[in-house]
Amino acid sequence: DIAFQLRSQFPERMLFVAGTATNGKPSLTVMLSDDLVAEGLHAGKMVREAAKLIQGGGGGQPHFATAGGKNADGLHAAVEAIVQKVTRS
Template sequence: EKYGDTVRMIEFGESRELCGGIHVKNTADIWHFKIVSEGAVAAGIRRVEAITGTAVADFFAQQEAALAQIKETLKNPQDALKAVVSLQDENAKLKKQIEQLLKDKAKNLKGELAAQLQSVNGVRFLATQVDLDANGAKDLAYELGQNQTDIFLVLATLTDDKPTLTCYISKELVESKGLNAGQVVRELGKYIQGGGGGQPFFATAGGKLAAGIPEALQKAITFIQ
């Protein structure tokens, strides 16, 4: 369907390929040859893309310039690869330290927020914004709900202008009152122009409208009234 009655065939070992035409008079015209990508384009079909000639020289010149910029950013170490690996290790350690600090911060907030719980129709309720990331809010919710049977929490967080809602409901309330955290965050997520889901006792929703956090928190109480 793609070729005429006469088709050129090229054979490499056991591989036989159809060729629509010869693009160079001599392979020497190709000069340098550099594969730049390879991947699947459809089921059973892969595509290899390459550059030739002066484009290869330009490619390596760009790579060399990029490496020079990287070395300059790293203050010109003798071994650039070793410096990058060291930087990655340091970054991983700092991430672990931040995670631990956020966990400690969540534990410190536990007592403060526990005092803010209010009783609504037999449910200990709290909907508030906390100065944590989404993972910190999760840790805090589980800390507050630990060994409790009547907790309904909605915690809002804001990281890089991206709002997140976290809902935790004691499993006993899920069973006795038919509450569902996934449904809660789906409904409240509309106020932050987002959505989410999860399990009946714990769920999260992410959005893009930080200004909607106050209204979402205000509406949270309607699920238990």
């Protein structure tokens, strides 16, 4: 998975967010480096909140999480919400 490859290549200050839609079904993937997790960020909590914007749900670990939903129109807003959460911390 590309997220895990990036995490090993960039071990500090790394956020990976992907929003995709396949056959109209949106999905989100979030990966955080260990230093961001140590600062209190939690990929599972972030993706769970952002999934509301795609009418879905999700979760995961502090460093890696995924979500799926029903509304691909909300993907841009969901990705932006995750990016904003990290850049504000």
